[in-house]
Amino acid sequence: MGFIEADNLRKQFDPPRGVIAVDGVSFAIEAGEIYSLLGPNGAGKTTVISILSCLLRPTEGDARVGGNSVVHQAAAVKSLIGMVPQDIALYMDLSARENLVFWGKMYGMVGAELNRRVDEVLELIDLKDRQRERVDKYSGGMKRRVNIGVALLHRPQALYLDEPTVGIDPQSRRAILDAILEFRNQGMTILYTTHYMAEAQELSDRIGIMDHGRMIAEGTHEELVRIVGEDAHVQLSVDRNLEALMNVWPTLDGVGTVSAENGKITLLVHDATSTLPYLFETAQREGARITEISVMEPNLEMVFLHLTGRALRD
Amino acid sequence: MRWICALIQKDLLQTYRDKLSLLFTFLLPVVFTMFFGFLFGGVEGSSLPVAVVNQDPSGGTAAQLLKILENSDVVMLVQYDAKEAERAVADNRVAAALIIPRGFSSNTSSQETTSVNIVRNPESSGGRTACSAVRQAVGRVNGGRLAAQTALAALFPGIDPTDDPQRWSRALNAANAAMAKPALSIDLQSSGARAGEIPRGFDMSSPGMLINWILFGLLGSAITMVIERQNGALRRLLTTRVRPWQIIAGKGGAMITMTLAQQVVLIGLGQFAFGVHYLRSPGALALTMITLSVMSAALGLMLATLLRSEAALIAALVIVSMVLAALGGAWFPLEVTGPTFAAIGHLSPAAWVLDALRAIILRGWSVGQILPYLGAAWGYTVVFLGIALWRFRFE
Structure with a gap:
């Protein structure tokens, strides 16, 4: 039994004709696990996280956090979770400390306990030295850190992060990803939404891929990649003799299927490094020249492409 | 909470x-x-400035009229000469000008009909209020005279009340004293104003x-x-x-x-x-x-x-x-x-x-x-x- 369990969640806005944002989504996240919801914009990730935060009531289905229903036991659920929204949901004209103190009060903290915890969180997000500066004077990365810090104030057992690295510099992104791994190591359960494949791949113990409100695949990174097999995709263009090469290349060792579309050839190869020299050699032999080439190792992008026919970034 | x-x-x-x-x-x-x-x-203050041109400085009735006006909460008298008074009204420096003509008091003493002149801007509500205050004061003066006249006529029928100046003066003083504390009075309240005052x-x-x-x-x-x-x-x-x-x-x-x-x-x-x-x-x-x-x-x-x-x-x-x-x-x-x-x-x-x-x-x-x-x-x-x-x- 997972710490977070979603059971056949469905959310339709303005029923009966409104948009179905989430359609029959089920998954479970074990305690201390990082689970990423990966999908393009509009896939339904934020709606799922909103339902799990008790911000939206599902049209059908239910979800449980620490055994509490998000529909019937919202107060208990809220005490267990910390929510980091995609937007910088802070007060820009207040300082980091003033923000943390205010949000701490909203979580029901008071007095010395509140001040102590604010100090700890400022230490954690590395803003102790600049705690009294107004948030609107901070860089994007510093704002994101305060945004995360707010969600940590009441020591939640689960942390939801909705695309927390959007629009920040690589250094700040690295710091945030490292912090999330550290939270997991401290035993926190993490639900992370992103449309960056690399983040999901690096962080996650398990990944759920969403598209058009549905969960289209779920598993560890390795399990998901296995859907498209172990082969790398090699895509290339030649200046002439396309048909001759289409006959030669399938006969080479290590080459699987070969297909051509719009003048581009796609090959599935077991080992791109050893196969590429043979491709160039045979092309030269047939009097052709390779003008463009790209290699894609099996990854989540390919999984998404394989399952939906579209690139993740679309 | x-x-x-x-x-x-x-x-x-x-x-x-x-x-x-x-x-x-x-x-x-x-x-x-x-x-x-x-x-x-401006002129809408609690005491409206009224220019006074007194061309009858030694007259008793003129003095009585001015005394009543000086005690008024509504107007504040300011002495002017005739030319300057009219200019002050035109410039809105005063709400109105009161001109007491020469011989005003002697005319009233000889029971002749006489009047004071008021100059005001007809569009000014302050002017209307000042005019009303002067009318009220003139009414008081007239009232005292009428009361004295009526009392003497009742006591000495057929005799001209001004034939005996001493008796007339005593009767007039008694009537004016009684008018100062009338049995019947009006508590005047302008709409939206304090009693006796304007906003x-x-x-x-x-x-x-x-x-x-x-x-x-x-x-x-x-x-x-x-x-x-x-x-x-x-x-x-x-x-x-x-x-x-x-x-x-x-x-x-x-x-x-x-x-x-x-x-x-x-x-x-x-x-x-x-x-x-x-x-x-x-x-x-x-x-x-x-x-x-x-x-x-x-x-x-x-x-x-x-x-x-x-x-x-x-x-x-x-x-x-x-x-x-x-x-x-x-x-x-x-x-x-x-x-x-x-x-x-x-x-x-x-x-x-x-x-x-x-x-x-x-x-x-x-x-x-x-x-x-x-x-x-x-x-x-x-x-x-x-x-x-x-x-x-x-x-």
């Missing part, structure tokens, strides 16, 4: 940080109160500008609410332990606190710096202040709920506050506009609160007397709040 207090405290801190909001809340209302106070003031400039401008600028006091809190909705902070609050109704109460509470603070400053200034008698009925004043703050907060919540962007909210607040204030008589008294405009003006909630404030300032009305006005304001409050709650969105 502690969640609501924390929300109020946070909103007030943000408003305090917003210097533009403070400018609209405190500084501009004071400047405009002074501007309109002096504008309404002064600041009596008009102070409550008017208070209501005009009270909505601007909401600017900071209302903008904060729109920004919170835009950046997701309102929605984020829902992931904490605070309940939705507590968030709305906190927002409304901040607006009420802000406008109450604004009222305390502006009313205090009106009372102690501009001499406006707000404290004539403290209970009624407190109730009116609370009504105005709650009504304004409801209106602010409604606007911040309905309008999605900061720019739209600022524009709406400016337009709504100006229209409601002007229509409600904050810029000029509805009494001078005629019955149709006054009736239309009372479609504005500001008119009802202003009626209550002016009744307190000028007549010292009690809580019970102003309740009908405040009842109308509470009616608007319920409508504004109802729309705000109905349409309230956290995102």
